[in-house]
Amino acid sequence: MNITELTAQEWKEKGNEEFKSGYLDNALVCYTNALKLTNDNNSYKAVFLKNRAAVYLKQNEYNKVIEDCNEVLKIIPNDPKALFRRCQALEGIEKFEEAYRDALDILKVDSGNKVIQLIAGRLFVICQEKLKQNCQLSVKVSQMFDLAFEMHADIEKRETAMNNLLVLTKERAGAEFIFKKGIALKIHKLLKLEKNEVIIIAAIRILAELFQNNEERTTIILHDIGVPWFFDAINSKNEERVNAGQYCIQTVLNSYSGMSTKPNSKPNKEMCEKYKKEIDNILSYLLYCTTNRTFTGQARNAIIELIMKNIHHDMFNWAEQFVELQGLQRLMEVSSELEEYKFESAMDITASTRTITSVCFARIYENMYYDAAKEKFRTAIDEFIKDKLLAPDIESKIRVVVAITTLLLGPSDVGNSIIAKDGILQMIFAMASSDNVLQQKVACECIIAAASKKDKATSIINQGINILKKLYQSKDDTIRVRALVGLCKLSSSGGTDTSIRPFADGASKKLAEACRKFLINPRKDKDMRKWAVEGLSYLTFDAEVKEKLVKDKEAISAMIELAKTGDKSIIYGVVTTLVNLCNAYDKQEIIPEMIDLAKFAKYHIPEESELDDPDFVNDRLVSLTKDGVITALVVLSKTDSQNSKELISRVFNAICSQVEVRGIVVQQGAAKALLELALTGTNKGKKQASQALARLGITINPEVAFPGQRIYEVIRPLINLLNHECNALENFEAMMALCNLAGLNDNVRKKILKEGGFQKIEVYMFEDHIMLKRASTQVVNNLLMCEDTIKFFEGDNDRVKYLIILCQEEDIDTCLAAAGALAILTSISKIACNKIFDSNNWLESIKFLLANPNQDLQHRGVVIVFNMINCNKEIAIRLIETDLMELLIVMAKSELIENPIVKKMADNALEAAAKWKLVEKIVDVHTNVLT
Template identity: 35%
Template sequence: MHISCVLRIVYHDLCSDKERKEFNNECMEFIKALREEDDIQSRIQTISVLSVLLQGPFDTGNTILGSQNLFDLMLQMANSNDPIQERIAVEAIVLSASKKYKAIDVIQQGANILKNLYKSMNEEDIKVLALVRLSKLASSKGTDASTNLVAEGSCQTLSRACCKFLTTSQSFNIRRWSADSLAYLSLDADVKEELVDNLLALKALFSLCQCQDAHILYLITTIFVNLTNTYDIIKEVKEIIELATYTKQHIPNEHPKDDKTFFDQRRKKLIEAGIIPILVQLCKHKSENCREQIVRLKKNINYKRKQINKFLYFRIFLGLCENEKYRGSIVAAGGAKALLPLALEGTSIGMTKATQALAKIAITTNPEIAFPGQRMLELVRPIIKLLKIEHTALENFEALMALTNLASISENVRKRILKEDGFSSIEQYMFEEHPLLRRAAVEYLNLENEERQHLNNLIQNNQIIYLQYRTLYIIRNIVKANKQLAIRIVETELMDILFALKEIKDDHLINENNRKIASDIIEICLKYGIIQQNKDHTIKQENETTATN
């Protein structure tokens, strides 16, 4: 795999067709040199090199496969009854079928050999490898229900065999390869329905999540994505379908069991089986452990695998959050806490998915429970980013509703929204054509107005008098402490406020007790001699009096 990655990068960095042709010729000559002797060693080396090319610069490997007639050699090795040759040949057969149009040819020529290897008395690992390769071939149709590359029911038969190995084998590699098969087979809707009802198989997959291998975790999360239908679905455009029908092109059809009614039930069964704690666990430990794995020669390859795995977690969480009933369970299991750091760092699409899931939680769940303390303030920035025009209307709407719910909790959250320039972002949606977006923006602005009105009511209802009393009491204690502190008070604007409070007669603004404390402060300053009373009974500060004299 390491060599494949290096060769892929070398091939990608070639600047011209001439250089790529020279690269292909060098590889071709190397294969020819290996085939000069027709013994077991040369066969193994030839097909091993071809596998490396098919995993790296695929076009080069595919060219050599066709020109050197190596497919017949692979079939010959698969029938050799030699475990080493069979294992290498099985791997190469499936790698050569990684493109759909190639898979049809491979199924026609190599499927029977793979079946024989699976049914034979060979070692268990070879049987499972053959099963994995058959699964890849059978699932090459993807989610298209109108295409049948294998006999009807074959995917389900293969899936049952995988589940048997997954739940009964003590070998870690056997269980890993079984999960590899299910990652492909779970694209079939009938397989999805069977797998979510197989509690033993689900528990076995959950237990595999304890490992630290990025590739295995990717396979398992791919299975969960398929079961929950949280993969990208391209919306069909009516005009394109009509054009394809007119030109007699194939139109993919969705399986009836991929309908919303069915995948909602599958999501429910997965939650009942305990998938939420598993997802939370993956989010917590995956980002740290994967950095040490896979490829040391090209460090960013591991980072990409880590980001892909995270992206799959976002998808599953977002899919589960679509149903309001599951959001409480997600919060209780620590899902909100696990999602927040992923919304702050990662790929742009991944952060968007994670933030949208958090927004859904913030809309229907008490933010003080779901995002206690500082976490609530940290959530503001990613949600405000969802208000950008390039996001969908649904993402904009959910962001507005979430911010409204968060802002209703405390003044600190409202200050953070203003600090992150959220007010202007919200305000622009008052002029959107979509009525729900306008309504959500107005609802937030009304909340801000209600808070201001509440403050006015506090003043009108004399509830601010107590705060005034505490403030004056503290100032009096400071002034009474010593003259130096009193001088510092006099030098500020507080003295003007104290003079004004002493003269105000409106009991709605200051009561008699607070007025007396203000007078006490002024009297103490008079005794210190830092202010003095004029003949017209007005009070001036000492420096001003001296300047007048």
């Protein structure tokens, strides 16, 4: 609806209706539209603001409540409703003293208000208790300060004191108190002298807590100690300190942008505009530090990860700025470094640096939304490569090839466009053919990365196969293993199509055996075993290799242990191998008619191996689970690579398809990892993780599968599966899991409703698909145990009418769910009882239930009739005017009705009719006549 189709007052009225019906999001839109049509600061605007504040209050958006109420109070000072709602919001964010002041202001204009008197009394007690706590806190903090910042004090006492201060900052009152004591400046001075890493890490974490959701404190602290301090703090080889520093810098960004630590949190536009200078300043420091030669490899990784995590936010506009500020050239410098060989003026890197950099390149390129931006990206890369190639020294050429390899692992389109340029591939082959070990090594890695595209693989097979074979004969294992991986990748260029084999039959198994020897040999270093896994990741497209590998406990165990080391450069190879073993990759749907057409047109038809039939795949899934793959996946799921997350989700989902191992999946902590994967990453990855969660929720008691708070967190991923982009199986499994959740308690049901679950679930009640219709009706049945759901049926709609129609469905389970829903509705809602008569076939449906041979349906039918008769006299009269009474008499007295509960309920219905004095309960058992 266009905003101008209604007046501001009409929008308000519509908002009131939506609010009463429980459609808070719709109400919010209506009140906002009313405000957009109101320019003057008058009483009407104040009403719209107060109504919108009421919606925000229901949604626990306390800061927005406060903003709207502040605007009202500018128009109408001391407005009681605005003060009351602001008081509630202030209490919600634990600003008790301010909430108490608002309560007192209300009492000044409405001294007899009993509700406010109670609230004011409660807040007074809280404020007095906080004042007492603050007095005690002051003494404790002073003692902690004296210990923590006294360099000559006992080291254990200092560590304890600093950790205690950290605990205090996690509380709102404690954080504010410690901040006012000037802890930031003390920490700033501390880092210059302190050598104890435990104390430094705790100090950095204290600052991170002070930044949380508080831009005012953030601005003051940054002014006092300066942004460079945080980059000095992160510059360490201590992984824990680096993580603390990275988190601290992220909290600064979050504070200035309105983001939170929750997955998929997005910046606030107004805040980003307000603090644009500060946000861009952080980008400048991040850019500079990527190539800072004094930085450790661990710190450099953390800096690049920070860029990667924030580059996609449109509000920051970092992606284009990054290109303009020559950030790509800096990343190319990093990507051209070699960990095992240090050039002159080299940067310190780790085994994961190039992998992280490749992912960062990919994230930046993803955010080049239009052709001109993509062209700038490519131009910047081209310029870097041209400059390096113009230098006469071989070092520059080696660095170029290393950088191209990194690009091929990230935005492969860019990498492939470089490989396609004249002379590049020839230069790589020349380096591979040289006698220099370093040149051979980097050339091999580049050939492996370049062979991803089929046209490149064909070119490399034609030109470079003999080079790779020769390198495989090298005495240097680092060269041999890379050449081996190159041969593996070329061997697998046909994918799962058994009719395409670039090498002779049996070559894949021989190559797999060679990879296995490297993998299981403890004398080989981690780097060589990593390459062996990558080789297997290509070869496991071959079903024979899959079957042999999955039975090789030693090789599987070695691969899992390698994955647990946390080296990010290993993750992709391991998870790709697991995806192949599980057949968890996307498969093109094969339509028989299209196969016949392809044969007629003489097109190539892919052929799958019999060893990839479902029975073999299922056995592999069970075997991998029992071999401990779940614990490895949990560890690997912490990666920042979106592609790796998707692959991990695919493996989890494939394993969760097997009912017998779902218990093991839960026991080994996969539910927590899956929740994270379901909320972050690629759309396909989130879908896969969500479906895995649904499968766990179907088979296992949700309170066991998702203990504590997790039971509420799993609801959103399941609801996300309820859209038409997901297939019918995903829809069905999501609703089955939601049905189990909805059967637990009212809090869970309310959370489902709050996430918009009801509207998404009920859509499937209208589907032709029997299973989807059944599942959605069953979920709605369980949701009706929550009073908030009843309101959806009491509104101006045909929902009750449709339930009556569903009571005559051919599918017995759908009938049971619909009748159960009506039984609950009629027991609670008089409106619902009346709405039953809106249906033209209500009598036919009720008779269908009462006369049904299924005793459960009979029971539900007689409960509905009892509820309606018991509701009020008018409804009872309408029922008695029909022949339902005769049916009830039969059910109450007939020996054909075996279920005593049904008979008792029928008798209760007759007694309810007698209660209204519409009939006298004098039954002739012979004639079954009621008079």
